[in-house]
Structure formats: C-alpha cells, structure tokens
Amino acid sequence: MLSTSDTVRLLHVDDEPDFAETAAAFLERENDRLQVETASSAEDALERLEASTFDCIVSDYDMPGRDGIEFLEAVREEYPDLPLILFTGKGSEEVASDAISAGVTDYLQKEGGTDQYTLLANRVQNAVEARQSATEAKRRRHRLEQILKTVPSCVVQLDRDGQFVFANQRAVDVLGLSQSAVKDRAYNDPEWEIRGLDGNPIPDAELPFRQVLESGQPLSDARHTIHWPDGTEKVLSVNGVPLFDDDGAVESVVCTLTDITDKRDRKQDLEETERRLQLALEASETGVWEWDYETNEVALGDTPERLMGFKPGEFDGTLSAVLDLIHPEDRAEVREQLKQAVETDDIYNGEFRVIDADGDVRWVSVRGQPIEDDDSTLMVGVHHDITERKERERDLRITERRLEAILENTTTPMFMKDDEGEYLFVNHGYREMTGLTDAEIVGRTDFELFPEETAEATWANDRAVLQTGQPLEVEERVVINGRAQQYLSTKVPIYDTGERSDPDTPVAVFGVASDITDIREQEQELQRERDRLAEFASVVSHDLRSPLSVAQGRLKLARTTDDESHLEGIESALDRMERIIDDVLLLARQGRDIQETEPVSFRDAVTDAWKMISQDAEDGNLVFADTDERDVTITADRPRLLQLLENLFRNSVEHGSTRSQSAVDSAVEHGSAESRSQGRTDVDHGATSSQTRPEDTANTGGVTITIGATEDGFYVADDGPGVSETERETLFEAGYSTDDDGTGFGLAIVDRIAEAHGWSVGVTESADGGARFEVTGVEFT
Missing domain, CATH: 1.10.287 (Helix Hairpins)
Structure with missing residues (x-):
C-alpha cells in the first residue's frame, strides 16, 4: 500500500489539452498524493519519459501520429514494468483486445460526469501499488537467493510441480550435477532413482517435497537415497518447509539436503539443520526445537523463542516451562499427545495456542519425531506460526454461521436439492410455504411432496440447471394443500470443490422462491x-x-x-x-369482485326480485319448481343476487311471446313443461316436486317463468321464443340485443355478477322451447 507521504508522478497523454488539464485537476483533488503532468502526443510523452521518471502513465487511444496501442508498444520496449492505463473515449472489443495483447495494465472508457475521475484515480493507485508489490517481491526473492547462495548448507527451492527453481553451490555439489543441469530436473526425475532406506522406490505422493506441498507443514529428517550420474548412491536427509503466498497458499518448498552417507552424528545434524533452516527461512515463522527425554530439557530455536516473547538464546528450561506457556484450555491435550507419542515411539503432530510474554495469544503448529542416539533419546521437531491461518478459518466460520442464520431465518423460501432431486436443505420460509417440517422435506423429492404436475415442472427446471450449469429464473406453479400458488424461482448450480470431484459438473441446485400469486x-x-x-x-x-x-x-x-x-x-x-x-x-x-357474502334465502330473494319486475311488467307469471317449506340458502352478495334475478326475469318478460289466458292458467294450475320436467331439486337442498309462484305476483297473462334449484346452482326458464344456437355465443356480450329498444346490457350484467361470485352462467333450450338460463358453481349452506 502507498503511504500517506508517497508522491505518485503520473503522466497523462491526451491530444485534447483542455480535457487533460481538467482530468489532472480532478485526479489531484481525488488523491493528494497524485502529481499529474500532461503531454499532448505520444512523441511528446516518450521525450518526457526519457527526461524524467514517472510512476504511471494514463493515455488516450485515438491520437494523431501514434495511437494509444502504438504508444503502449513503444513504452513496453523501454519500460516493460511501467504501469500504463488506456483511458479512451473510443472503446471496442477489438481495441481492448489489442491493448491486452500489447501488455496494457488497465483499460478504462471515458464517460460523462466526474465520477470517472474517482474511478481513474483508484485504478492509478492500484496499478502503482501492484507494481511496488511486484518490485518488493522480486527484491525479497533476490535477497533470499543471495542469502541462500552464501549458506554453507545444501539449499534448494522447488515450485509446485517439483521443478528446481534455485539451488546454491552446495546443493550442486551434493547432487553431483552442474548448476544448469540441476534446474533442468524435477525432484521426482526418474534419473535420481529415489528409494527408501529399505531399497524400495518411494511413490511420488510420499516424496518429501510433495508431503510439504500437500500438508502445508514442515518436514524434518526425511531420508532416502539418490544415484549420482556416475552411479554412486548417496543417502540424503531432507528437511522441508513451505513458503506461502499472500493468500496463505503454499507457493513453493525450500529444502535442505544433507549428505549423510557417512552417518554423521545425529546431534550435529540437528544443530546444522537448524542453522540452515534459520538462514533459509529468516523471513518465515518456522523454527526447530529439541526435547531430551532423560533430562526433560527443551532447546528452542530463535523463531519459537521469538514467538514466546524471548530474546534469541534467552530461554533455558524444561518441558514443564514450555507447557506453562501453552493456553490452559490446550495444555492437558498437548501433554497427553506428547505422552502417547513417547510411549508409542511415534510422531507428534498438533496445533495449540501459546501465550507470549505480552499476554497475546497465538496459534502454532508443532511436529516432532523421536530420535535415538548413543547417549540419549530425543524428540526433535519443527514449529510454525499459524495464527493468521486460524484467524482466517475463524472469520470463515463466523461468516458461514452468519450466512446460515440469514438463510435459515429469512422469510423468503430457500432450498437446496441434490442431482437426484432430493432436498438437502430448506429454510424457515420454505417450511412456512409448505406447512411441512424439516423431517418431512429433507431426503424426499418433489414427487413425494407435491402433485405430479407440479413435481414434473420443477424437476424439469432443476435438470436444466444441472445440465447447462447456468442459473435459471422461471415461474413455477406449485399446488400446496389443493391451492395453486405462483412462484418466481431463481435456481443456480452448486459445485463440489473436493479433490475427487469434477469441478465442472454441478452436484446440486440452490433456489430462492418468491410468491407472486397476488401479483399475477x-x-x-x-x-x-x-x-x-x-x-x-x-x-x-x-x-x-x-x-x-x-x-x-x-x-x-x-x-x-x-x-x-x-x-x-x-x-x-x-x-x-x-x-x-x-x-x-x-x-x-357489478363486475367488481365480491367483498362480503352472507347466507341468503333463495326463495325470499326470488320473491323480492320478482316484485321489482312485476311492478313494471304487464305480462308474465313466475312459478317455483318446488313448494317445500324448507328453504334453500345460498352464499351470495344479496343486492347483486337480486340484480341478477331481476335482469333474468326482465329478459324473459321482455322477450317472451304473448300467450293466451288459458295457457297461462294452465301453466299456473298444472305447471309448465319446464316445471314438470324439473319438478324437484337436489334433495340435499330440501326441494320437492311441486310448483308454485310467489303470492305477491298474480299476473294472468304473458310468458311463464319457472325458477328452481339444481345440484350446484339454480335456473330460470321461460316458455318464450327461446334463443337460437348461433345467438347463444354472443348473448352475454355487452350491447348485444335482439330488441331494437333494448340497451343490450341486461344479460352482460348477469354474466358480470355471476363472474364476481365465482359462478358461471349459460343458456340452453327450456322444456317448453323457450330459454333456460343456468347458474352453476353456487355454494349452498
């Protein structure tokens, strides 16, 4: 990062001086560390670069003479590491591609407003910081190489593929190769003929460098043989430690190789190994230690001493003194693990917390191996500070718990299914949506939870995400407890990051469902x-x-x-x-939705509606299809029901044919043919098989109207001229009328009232040849 005192010299190249000056003013205001100079052409800029030193360049693309890409190529020839940001008003994929090919640091397109200068200032600072970081890393690597070159020990550095990227002169001597020949080889090169001390080949996964790379832990005194080019067999003792990048990943492995063919003294080997590791890893937090079983004395290297808050060489104590520095919550476990390692003569490997002299808590990773020599039994090991790694793991766990809490408690339904369609996870919102528990959902598929039509549709969408690996946003109709609901579902693929999994194949689907039923x-x-x-x-x-x-x-x-x-x-x-x-x-x-309904006596509603019609109707008779004293009660909005009945009655009266008095009398006395054919309604509604007409209506001529209940509604029939089949399709349309003086809205109003109740209305021929209007979907109480 740039310190607050760092000054960044920026050269802005643009053939529009006014724009360049304006940009310079805004950039210096955005970041007071920026010192901006301008040039009006690529040639002018190149001359300025020869005469002075700049930390970054910002250049336009479309300029006279050399354009931005040509200028970039010229800069790269002389100043390959100098950051250059292409800041242009002429943008295209082709320009961006050419810029990237030429090695541009960043690409930014000019826009309106002043926010672009804030973005540009950030890009400049990031580019300069990246260059400084790269320069510092290169400087550190160079310094490490210089140190390692002077170390009298055999030190090599291996990349992640096991290729030698550095070997000091001592390593060249131990390996029996020239400097160039060493760098042409990898650790697992077959020409080494690497074998264990038992003479058996060592698998690649068990090679010392591979163990350090995969575990991220140091390795001490791993022994194997190699063959020199002249066929001589050498025995090597290998100590390896990982080098980590800024993200905490193992970047490379540094090893010390000791030729122990002559079986030098183990204690001297330990001291020499510690010195070599201390020199090779002076910038790391890895060190060595030794514990003598007989005397219980512990010798710490400089790194663990520094970690414990001691000066180099200051610590002089026993294992008990070391245990006292371990966090009280970890002390008993460490003691037990050490005891078990000693009893079984096995390797000790553990992670625990220590409290330094300042009272700060740090995490360490310690690995120890029992070694016997002529005089005593020792445990020697390596030590690594893993505090940062533990803090990252803790932060990750906290983040995961927060995410889990958010996912679990949000009211928006969320779920995860595996590639077989079985639920792996549902949150509170999903359980609320379905009315089911975790135990009833997890481990089951949609086919076990929902109707087949719903399950087929949702599984088809899940398969599309699994097969394409692409997110999907789709509307899904889900039937829950018999009620259809509409959801907008967003589904994304989930991948398994395990080593044995295919990183390109989704293994699950994660979804978020938003209820849009009301919206639709x-x-x-x-x-x-x-x-x-x-x-x-x-x-x-x-x-x-x-x-x-x-x-x-x-x-x-x-x-x-x-x-x-x-x-x-x-x-x-x-x-x-x-x-x-x-x-x-x-x-x-009448077409608006029904807000409130109530139980309504069907007989009373018919009587009241007929009273309103009979006051205006000169001709017409109304008869019920039943006279049972038990009334039929329906659920309806009573005023609208009356309007529906009035319009049906008025339609029959106005369009019915004039009938003779004798025919009317016959209909009243014996019932019309419609009444006879519909002599009773559903017995559940308490209807009988006789006919009557309201007491308040005693018209003696005109059309006869018969009304009665059916199994799921009621009907109004007349003995008028009826409705032809061709007219039935348009009969309920607004404005349609066969009467020149009619408005054509009466039956349209009937249709709207029925629709608002959730009913349906239709017309057929009555038993007398007239019109029969049937209303269905009615709820009886």
Missing part, C-alpha cells in the same frame, strides 16, 4: 378491467351514436320547421341514451 392475480384482474373498459368504450361509442344522431337530426328539423312534434323524438332518444349510460355504470359496478 392483480395483473389478471387489471387485464380484465382493461378488457372491460375497452368493451365499455366500444359499446358506448357504438350504441350512443344512433340515439345521438336521432336527437341531432330531430333538433335540426325542429329548428328549421318549428314543428314541436320533433321534440318527442329528441326526448325518446335522450331517454334511450340515459338508459344506456345507467346500464353501463351498473355493468361496471
């Missing part, structure tokens, strides 16, 4: 309202035009002829227009 219902209702408005507009504009035209014509005649008889025609036309307007308003109101 509102959209449907809004569309219905739009359709009704369009219908109203069409009908009104059509049906009002004729009476309006009549009124205008009559008015003109009245004015030109002074004949007042034309005023009657105007009045008639205006009356008709008023009826049309009233019916349109009524149609609009």
Whole structure:
C-alpha cells in the first residue's frame, strides 16, 4: 500500500489539452498524493519519459501520429514494468483486445460526469501499488537467493510441480550435477532413482517435497537415497518447509539436503539443520526445537523463542516451562499427545495456542519425531506460526454461521436439492410455504411432496440447471394443500470443490422462491378491467351514436320547421341514451369482485326480485319448481343476487311471446313443461316436486317463468321464443340485443355478477322451447 507521504508522478497523454488539464485537476483533488503532468502526443510523452521518471502513465487511444496501442508498444520496449492505463473515449472489443495483447495494465472508457475521475484515480493507485508489490517481491526473492547462495548448507527451492527453481553451490555439489543441469530436473526425475532406506522406490505422493506441498507443514529428517550420474548412491536427509503466498497458499518448498552417507552424528545434524533452516527461512515463522527425554530439557530455536516473547538464546528450561506457556484450555491435550507419542515411539503432530510474554495469544503448529542416539533419546521437531491461518478459518466460520442464520431465518423460501432431486436443505420460509417440517422435506423429492404436475415442472427446471450449469429464473406453479400458488424461482448450480470431484459438473441446485400469486392475480384482474373498459368504450361509442344522431337530426328539423312534434323524438332518444349510460355504470359496478357474502334465502330473494319486475311488467307469471317449506340458502352478495334475478326475469318478460289466458292458467294450475320436467331439486337442498309462484305476483297473462334449484346452482326458464344456437355465443356480450329498444346490457350484467361470485352462467333450450338460463358453481349452506 502507498503511504500517506508517497508522491505518485503520473503522466497523462491526451491530444485534447483542455480535457487533460481538467482530468489532472480532478485526479489531484481525488488523491493528494497524485502529481499529474500532461503531454499532448505520444512523441511528446516518450521525450518526457526519457527526461524524467514517472510512476504511471494514463493515455488516450485515438491520437494523431501514434495511437494509444502504438504508444503502449513503444513504452513496453523501454519500460516493460511501467504501469500504463488506456483511458479512451473510443472503446471496442477489438481495441481492448489489442491493448491486452500489447501488455496494457488497465483499460478504462471515458464517460460523462466526474465520477470517472474517482474511478481513474483508484485504478492509478492500484496499478502503482501492484507494481511496488511486484518490485518488493522480486527484491525479497533476490535477497533470499543471495542469502541462500552464501549458506554453507545444501539449499534448494522447488515450485509446485517439483521443478528446481534455485539451488546454491552446495546443493550442486551434493547432487553431483552442474548448476544448469540441476534446474533442468524435477525432484521426482526418474534419473535420481529415489528409494527408501529399505531399497524400495518411494511413490511420488510420499516424496518429501510433495508431503510439504500437500500438508502445508514442515518436514524434518526425511531420508532416502539418490544415484549420482556416475552411479554412486548417496543417502540424503531432507528437511522441508513451505513458503506461502499472500493468500496463505503454499507457493513453493525450500529444502535442505544433507549428505549423510557417512552417518554423521545425529546431534550435529540437528544443530546444522537448524542453522540452515534459520538462514533459509529468516523471513518465515518456522523454527526447530529439541526435547531430551532423560533430562526433560527443551532447546528452542530463535523463531519459537521469538514467538514466546524471548530474546534469541534467552530461554533455558524444561518441558514443564514450555507447557506453562501453552493456553490452559490446550495444555492437558498437548501433554497427553506428547505422552502417547513417547510411549508409542511415534510422531507428534498438533496445533495449540501459546501465550507470549505480552499476554497475546497465538496459534502454532508443532511436529516432532523421536530420535535415538548413543547417549540419549530425543524428540526433535519443527514449529510454525499459524495464527493468521486460524484467524482466517475463524472469520470463515463466523461468516458461514452468519450466512446460515440469514438463510435459515429469512422469510423468503430457500432450498437446496441434490442431482437426484432430493432436498438437502430448506429454510424457515420454505417450511412456512409448505406447512411441512424439516423431517418431512429433507431426503424426499418433489414427487413425494407435491402433485405430479407440479413435481414434473420443477424437476424439469432443476435438470436444466444441472445440465447447462447456468442459473435459471422461471415461474413455477406449485399446488400446496389443493391451492395453486405462483412462484418466481431463481435456481443456480452448486459445485463440489473436493479433490475427487469434477469441478465442472454441478452436484446440486440452490433456489430462492418468491410468491407472486397476488401479483399475477392483480395483473389478471387489471387485464380484465382493461378488457372491460375497452368493451365499455366500444359499446358506448357504438350504441350512443344512433340515439345521438336521432336527437341531432330531430333538433335540426325542429329548428328549421318549428314543428314541436320533433321534440318527442329528441326526448325518446335522450331517454334511450340515459338508459344506456345507467346500464353501463351498473355493468361496471357489478363486475367488481365480491367483498362480503352472507347466507341468503333463495326463495325470499326470488320473491323480492320478482316484485321489482312485476311492478313494471304487464305480462308474465313466475312459478317455483318446488313448494317445500324448507328453504334453500345460498352464499351470495344479496343486492347483486337480486340484480341478477331481476335482469333474468326482465329478459324473459321482455322477450317472451304473448300467450293466451288459458295457457297461462294452465301453466299456473298444472305447471309448465319446464316445471314438470324439473319438478324437484337436489334433495340435499330440501326441494320437492311441486310448483308454485310467489303470492305477491298474480299476473294472468304473458310468458311463464319457472325458477328452481339444481345440484350446484339454480335456473330460470321461460316458455318464450327461446334463443337460437348461433345467438347463444354472443348473448352475454355487452350491447348485444335482439330488441331494437333494448340497451343490450341486461344479460352482460348477469354474466358480470355471476363472474364476481365465482359462478358461471349459460343458456340452453327450456322444456317448453323457450330459454333456460343456468347458474352453476353456487355454494349452498
């Protein structure tokens, strides 16, 4: 990172001086460490680079002479590491591709406003910091190589593939190869003929460098043989430690190779190994230690001493003194593990916390191996500070727990299914949605939880995500407890990051479901309202035009002829227009959803509706299809039900044929053919097989209307002329009428009221040849 005192010299190249000056002012204001100089062309900029030193370049693309790419290529020839950001108003994939090929540091397109300068200032700072980091890393590597070259021990550095990237002169001597020949080889090169001390080949996974690379832990005194080019067999003792990158991953392995063919003294080997490791890893937190079983004395290297808060060589104590420095919660376990390692003569490997002299807690990884010599039994080992790794793991666990808590408790339904469709996880929102528990969902598939149609649709969407590896957003209809709900589901693939898994093949699907049932219902209702408005507009504009035209014509005649008889025609036309307007308003109101319903006596509703009709109807008779005293009760909005019945009665009266008095009397006395054929309704509704008409209606002529209940509703039938099959399809459309004086809205209102209740209405031929209107879907109580 740049310190607050660092000054960054920036050269801004742009053939528009005003823009360059403006950009310089904003950049210096955004970051007071930026010192911006400008150049108007690539040639001018190259001259400035020769005369002075800059930390970064920002260049336009479209400039006279050399363009931005050509300028970039020229800079790279002379200054290969100097950051250059292409900041251009002319952007395209081709320009970006050429810039990347030429080695551009960053690519940014000019935009309007001043926010672009904030972004540019950040890009400049990031580029300079990246260059400084790379330079510092290169400097550290060079310093390490210089140190290792002077170390009298055999030190090599291996990359992740086991290739030698560094070997000091001592390593060249031990390996029996030239410097160039060593770097051409890998640790597992067959020409080494690496074998264990038992003479058997060592598998690649068990080679010392591979163990350090895979475990991220140091390795001490691993022994094997190699063959020199002249066929001489050498015995090597290998100590390896990992080098980590900034992200905590093993970047490379540093090994010391000791030729122990002559079986030098083990204690001297330990001291020499410690010195070599200390020199090779002075910048690391890895060290060595030794514990003498007989005296219980512990010798610490400089690194563990520093970690414990001691100066180099200051610690002089026993194992008990070391255990006292271990965190109280870990002390008993470490003591037990050491005891077991001693009893079984096995390797000790553990992680625990220590408390330094300042009271700070740090995590360490310790590995020890028992060694016997002529005088005593020792355990020697390596030590590594893993505090940062543990803190990252802790932060990761905290983050995971937070995410789990968020996922679990959010009200939005979330779930995860494996590649077989079985649920692995559901959250609180999903359990609320289904009304099921974890035990009822996890381990089951949609086919076991939902209707087949729902399961087929959701599994098809899951398969699409698993097969393509692409996220999917789709609407899904889910039936829960018999109720259909609409969800907007977002599904993404989940991959297994394990070593044995295929990283390109999804193993699960994670989904988030948003309930959009209300939204879709509102959209449907809004569309219905739009359709009704369009219908109203069409009908009104059509049906009002004729009476309006009549009124205008009559008015003109009245004015030109002074004949007042034309005023009657105007009045008639205006009356008709008023009826049309009233019916349109009524149609609009009746089409709205029903808010409240109540139990309604069907017989009382029919009687009240007929009273309203019979006051205006000169002809017409109404009879019930049953006279049982037990009434039928339906659930409805009573005022709207009355309006529906009135319109059906009025339709039959207005369109029914005039009948003779004898026919009417016969219908009243014996019941119409419709009444006879529908002599009773569903017995569950308490109907009988006789007929009657309301007491308040005693008309003696005209059409006979029969009304009665059915299994799921009721009907209104008449003995009028009926409705032809071709007219039945358009009968309920607003504005349709076979009567020249009718508005055509009566049956449309019937249809709207039925729809608002959730009922259906249709028309067929009655038993008498007239019209029979059937209302179905009615709820009885």
